[in-house]
Amino acid sequence: MKTTFKVVAGLALSAIAAVSQAQIKPSVIYDMGGKFDRSFNQASYSGAEAFRKETGIKYTDFEITNEGQREQVMLRFAQRGFSPIVVAGFQQAPIVEKVAKQFPKTHFVLIDAVVDLPNVRSVVFKEQEGSFLVGALAAMKTEHDAVGFIGGMDIPLIRKFGCGYEQGAKYISKDINVLQNMTGTTPSAWNDPTKGGELARAQFDKGVDIIYAAAGGTGVGVYQAAVDAGKLAIGVDSNQNYLHPGKMLTSMVKRVDVAVKSAFEDEMKGKFTPGLQVVGLKENGVDWALDEFNRPLLSEEDIAKVQDIRAKIVAGDIKVHNWEDTKSCEY
Amino acid sequence: MSPILAESPRWVRIGLVPALQLALALVISSLVVLIIGEDPVQAFAIMIRGATNLEFGGFHSTLYYTTNFIFTGLAVALAFHAGLFNIGGEGQAYVAGLGIAIVCLLFDSTLSVWLMAPLVILASAAFGAIWGVIPGYLQAKRGSHIVVTTIMFNFIAMALMSYALVVHISPLGGNSTDSRYWNSDAVFPKWNEMMPDAPFSLLNPTLILALVCCWLVWLLVWRTRLGYAIRTVGSNPHAATYAGINASRTIIITMAISGALAGMMAVNEVYGAQGRLILNFTSGFGFMGIAVALMGRNHPFGVVLASLLFGALYQGGTELQFEISSINPQMVLVIQGLVVFFTGALDRLVRGPVEGAFLRYQLAKAKKAEAADAAVAGGN
Structure with missing residues (x-):
């Protein structure tokens, strides 16, 4: 038994x-x-x-x-x-x-x-690689030689985004003016669309015509300000091109x-x-977003050029500096 | 003839009324739980079990949260006695964390816990006091309203702490916004490290400090000259001045002590529970202190009871979220919010009618006795 x-x-x-x-x-x-x-x-x-x-x-x-x-x-x-x-x-x-x-x-x-x-x-x-790409694209499309970056909370991770973006923009045109602002120093900076909009308007007043927002929910305010001012914005993390078709230049997607x-x-x-x-770009962990919503904004040459830079980063011909390695954006 | 009480009996004021308020909050919460399609009885059973369980450390975690609430609740309660509405507990605790971090970063490899603990407690109290005394000074000498200044100081604290953490304290590299762990020989051991059989929790000896602070606050408010001054200023600053009490000095001292009390919350978090400085470690405990003080009727013993309740709500809420997947943090927040709403904001909704009924009942009883007395007198 x-x-x-x-x-x-x-x-x-x-x-x-x-x-x-x-x-x-x-x-x-x-x-x-x-x-x-x-x-x-x-x-x-x-x-x-x-x-x-x-x-x-x-x-x-x-x-x-x-x-x-x-x-x-x-x-x-x-x-x-x-x-x-x-x-x-x-x-x-x-x-x-x-x-x-x-x-x-x-x-x-x-x-x-x-x-x-x-x-x-x-x-x-490697957020810096994706940011480099969208920075380069922004520098290609700007008419005033000035592009903007709006970060969420001021932490190393976000400075890494901003630094990659700056490098990309300067890769295209050495003397380009890259304005950078952080929304705040507290976690509420991730979700402050009003302040995001204010910062965006301030940057537009200084001649910027394309802004990349790496700021979570704050970005929504940045994009809206860009739409209102007839300028362009770049989304982050997810593909946000669909939010404002024709007003979003692209998005830096992070495939979490x-x-x-x-x-x-x-x-x-x-x-x-x-x-x-x-x-990074090589492993498709980060990328730039190209879809039916932003294609009308881009010429074949633009696309080819971005893809070319992308290939160069993947091949290692372009080295993108990581802010975190030195805690500064000197490269 | 029995005296006619101006107030309803004590057990009604501090026992029956809060209990009714709690019951009302639970009834409304049940409706919310019903709306999202869950069984409220089951949900509350999970919450209660989650907050009192000894096997997986539910009760221990409740006590850990309670420790935080006692400090921030006491800070608000003490300021209330001086007629000050200190809503800067969040910032005071946050900055106190910096004080602890400085002490720990400097000495944690050389000093033992016996020397570190008093240093850390002093540092947290001092930093919290500084963050409380500045708004206190501005209120007393410049007439800047304490509500405005303390809430502004919360923002300054956040900016300061983010700067300190990101630029100076967090180790190079990585996305970390935390400090390193303090040397484990220099920090408070957790309960489960002292008791081999105890389940994991963040409970640590800071709870004892919190209870001692409760007793000290009670002593201060009701057994010292300063306490008398604080209460007098709270009732009427002009009358206090007339009576020879230096009102502005009292306000400044009260805010220093209040800030120190809020600051010691950081001992529980930064020194005890987490063993390192974390960005935004206060997580709203400073603000919840207001609700704790309201519910505890600004009495240290009431603050302990209210802290236990809120600790249980936090821990039970975590457990609820864990067990029932359709209940998200927002739902838990609604339940906690309803409790705050009925015990704090809507205090008079229950208190008025209940206390009124008791007063009327006593009045009627007294009248009856009087009539009986008169009848007896008339009979003679």
């Missing part, structure tokens, strides 16, 4: 194990700002959603609202056997480092920051969604690899 029970129990357990092997338990932890921020977090969300629609495998997610939650939530996810745990946002890195050490068998995917552990995959983007989706897929196929993934 006892042995039968053992056999049955064993069978049941192995069945459960088999099921759990096929069915992974992926999860996403968004950073503050929430999953519908139309920007970074939302890109993670849409990657996870795309995976769910394709495979039918459900995922669990959590939106962080205060610092105290980070460690607690990550631990709970790990304790409940979720893997991979995709963690979006550089501010979560120190916590990933702590928790990943305690759960060596759980896979973590950290986006936008680096943690060097055998069970963590870190995905960082692809990073999330491929992390889930790798886990499903049992091919999860830890380590650092630095994705």
Whole structure:
């Protein structure tokens, strides 16, 4: 009797194990700002959603609202056997480092920051390369030899965007005037369209006719100001060309969604690899957006020229300086 | 004849009324939960279990949040006694974090926790006090309204801290806007590090400091000359001046203490829980202190109870979000907001009728007794 029970129990357990092997338990932890921020977090969300629609495998997610939650939530996810745990946002890195050490068998995917552990995959983007491209395009299209950049919160990540943009613009014309403004120094700078609009108008008054906004929700105000003034704007993170067709020169897209989706897929196929993934133009991690909404703004030559620069960056002929390497934009 | 009370009994004021307010908030929240298609009974069960559970550290986390709320609640409550509306707790705590960071960055490799802890507490209190005393001075000497100046100082604090973190404190490279971790020998151990069986939580000995501060505030307000001055200035600054109390000096001192109290919240976050300085670590706890003080009727003991409630709401809310995926942080915020709304903003909605009813009841009882007395007297 006892042995039968053992056999049955064993069978049941192995069945459960088999099921759990096929069915992974992926999860996403968004950073503050929430999953519908139309920007970074939302890109993670849409990657996870795309995976769910394709495979039918459900995922669990959590939106962080205060610092105290980070460690607690990550631990709970790990304790409940979720893997991979995709963690979006550089501010979560120190916590990933702590928790990943305690759960060596759980896979973590950290986006936008680096943690060097055998069970963590870190995905960082070469935003400077994508920004270089859109900066070059802006310099090609400006009529007043002046282009603008509006950043969100003044942090290294955003200076990296601005620095790449400046290099791109100066690559096209050495003496071009690149105006740069940051919206603020607090997290509210990510969501202040009014101030974004003000800064954009101020830059337009100084002769700028194309503005690149790397400012999350603040960008919406920048784009609107560009539309009102009859100027052009450049979107960021997601392809935002559709927001104002004919007024958006292009968008610098950062494929966070692809990073999330491929992390889930790798886990499903049992091919999860830890380590650092630095994705730039070459890996299609960042790019410029060309679609039916901005094509009328661009000539064949423009497109060819941008593609040429793109190819040069991919081939390594153009080296784009990363602000973070020296904490300055001297190159 | 029994005396006619000007106020309803104590248990009504500090027990029954808040309980009714809470119940009302929960009823309205239930409706909201129903609207999004979840079972409110289940949702509140998860919240309560999440806030009180001992196995995975729910109760411990509640106490960790409570620690923050006690400090910021006390800061607001003390200022209220002097008639000052200090809404700068957020900035005062934030700047205090800088004080802690400076002490930790300088000494964390040389000093032990026994020497570090007092230094850190002093530094946080001092930095918080400086951030509180400037608006206090402007109010007392220049007549700049404290509400305006303290809220402006929140913004200055944020700008200052972002600058300090990004340019000076965060280690070179990466996108980090945090400081490095302090040396683990120099920081408060967490509860689960002291108790091997305890589950993980951010609870740390700062809670004891918070409770000591409660007692000290009680002593200060009701047992010292300064406390008397504070309360007198709060009731009527002109009368206080007439009575020989230096009102502007009292205002400045009150704001210094209030700022120091708010500042010590940073001990819990920067020194205890996180062990490093984080951008925006205050996460609105400073502002929630206003609701805590309102609900706690500006009494230290009331502040502790209100802090426990808000701590439970925060922790229960996290758990709720974790367990029911259709409940997002905004929903949790709505529930917390309703509690604040009914206990703070709409205080009189419940308080007026309930206390009025008690007064009428007592009045009637007193009259009856009087009539009986008269009848007895008439009988003679």
